[in-house]
Amino acid sequence: MKIRKITLREIRMRLLAPFETSFGKSDLRRILLLEADVDGVTGWGESTAGENPFYCYETVETAWHILRDHAWPLVKDREFASAADVWDSLVPVRGHNMAKAALETAVWDAEAKQKNLPLAKLLGGSRQEIPCGVSIGIQPAMAALIEKVERELGAGYQRIKIKIKPGLDVAPVRALRQRFPKIPLMVDANSAYRLEDAPLLKQLDEFYLMMIEQPLGWDDIYSHAALQRQLETAICLDECIHDAQHARAAIELRACRIINMKLGRVGGHAPARRIHDLCESKSIPVWCGGMLESGIGRAHNIAMSSLANFSLPGDVSASRRYWEEDIIEPEVEVTPRGTIHVPNAPGIGYTPRLNRIESLTCRCEVLA
Ligand code: OSB
Ligand code: MG
Numbered sequence: 001m002k003i004r005k006i007t008l009r010e011i012r013m014r015l016l017a018p019f020e021t022s023f024g025k026s027d028l029r030r031i032l033l034l035e036a037d038v039d040g041v042t043g044w045g046e047s048t049a050g051e052n053p054f055y056c057y058e059t060v061e062t063a064w065h066i067l068r069d070h071a072w073p074l075v076k077d078r079e080f081a082s083a084a085d086v087w088d089s090l091v092p093v094r095g096h097n098m099a100k101a102a103l104e105t106a107v108w109d110a111e112a113k114q115k116n117l118p119l120a121k122l123l124g125g126s127r128q129e130i131p132c133g134v135s136i137g138i139q140p141a142m143a144a145l146i147e148k149v150e151r152e153l154g155a156g157y158q159r160i161k162i163k164i165k166p167g168l169d170v171a172p173v174r175a176l177r178q179r180f181p182k183i184p185l186m187v188d189a190n191s192a193y194r195l196e197d198a199p200l201l202k203q204l205d206e207f208y209l210m211m212i213e214q215p216l217g218w219d220d221i222y223s224h225a226a227l228q229r230q231l232e233t234a235i236c237l238d239e240c241i242h243d244a245q246h247a248r249a250a251i252e253l254r255a256c257r258i259i260n261m262k263l264g265r266v267g268g269h270a271p272a273r274r275i276h277d278l279c280e281s282k283s284i285p286v287w288c289g290g291m292l293e294s295g296i297g298r299a300h301n302i303a304m305s306s307l308a309n310f311s312l313p314g315d316v317s318a319s320r321r322y323w324e325e326d327i328i329e330p331e332v333e334v335t336p337r338g339t340i341h342v343p344n345a346p347g348i349g350y351t352p353r354l355n356r357i358e359s360l361t362c363r364c365e366v367l368a
Contacts, residue, residue, distance in 0.1 A: 043110025125306025
């Protein structure tokens with residue numbers, strides 16, 4: 001197969017409500033979509049790079065630049081046996097995994113469509129239904145937090161994750177535990193703490209959380225190992241894990257007991273599968289994280305989550321939690337049991353709504 005043409009697009013979509021993490025607030029999302037023409041069949045991908053370099057160093061601007069000026073020249077005119085080989089051709093570009101993932105995942109969608117297979121099948125997934133949780137942004141008012149959790153539990157979601165930051169950590173967790181003593185609950189700090197904060201983080205042990213996600217530095221596996229030795233609660237790494245080598249280092253150093261997988265952060269389906277398999281061999285469960293994706297990125301997350309070792313509920317939830325109207329048809333829906341059915345249609349299994357995408361597009365560049 002050859003990638004004949006790619007189209008880069010930036011769309012802007014306003015979230016139904018601003019989403020706050022320890023590194024800032026997101027409201028108007030800028031989303032880079034990539035359409036790949038693979039021998040006449042179109043595949044879609046989404047770069048999860050943000051508006052600002054706060055979650056990681058990538059942004060929509062850097063992803064656009066890397067795709068146009070470096071990734072496209074590496075894959076153009078090249079013959080690929082399958083989408084699984086695209087990742088290797090991008091190795092000369094160091095890092096920039098979110099840019100790479102937009103391209104790599106689009107080619108997977110196209111290959112699955114060429115073979116008339118659901119992407120989940122092509123990836124080797126076995127689940128027909130995936131378990132879902134929600135990620136709730138920082139809520140300065142306790143009443144609002146409790147009300148939000150109540151609503152999500154009512155919708156059926158299987159676990160609740162709340163964002164924490166210094167000053168809004170132990171108190172909200174205590175309040176939630178008093179109100180909901182039994183729910184599967186976890187927190188995500190997005191690197192807001194330092195190892196010296198270990199005594200404070202240790203106070204969270206009292207609340208039998210499923211895990212604490214990424215408490216320390218975004219690239220600091222070593223300090224997480226030191227912290228994990230002091231905590232009973234499992235650490236889950238998100239920001240720190242960029243490839244299978246990082247995953248292996250984190251597991252062998254005992255820096256975490258669980259890994260959050262994000263297609264953008266690891267560079268696409270092939271590297272995600274490699275990390276998934278490694279974790280499985282080490283009995284480390286993984287789950288699919290979210291980056292406030294549009295329906296395209298969400299559809300890829302669902303396909304990836306069909307792999308066997310995605311055994312914990314992910315941050316993959318219904319379109320209607322984020323958007324007035326999504327850009328795919330049908331929208332992603334969650335069952336009253338808190339699951340998403342993995343679609344059986346070819347490729348990502350949801351149809352991009354071209355007119356809507358066109359109307360949201362603020363820039364577009366075709367590379368051929
Ligand atoms: O750390 O998981 C994270 C959103 C933006 C950046 C980082 C993270 C998140 C989320 C939201 O937690 C997950 C979602 O609902 O998409
Ligand atoms: Mg996280």
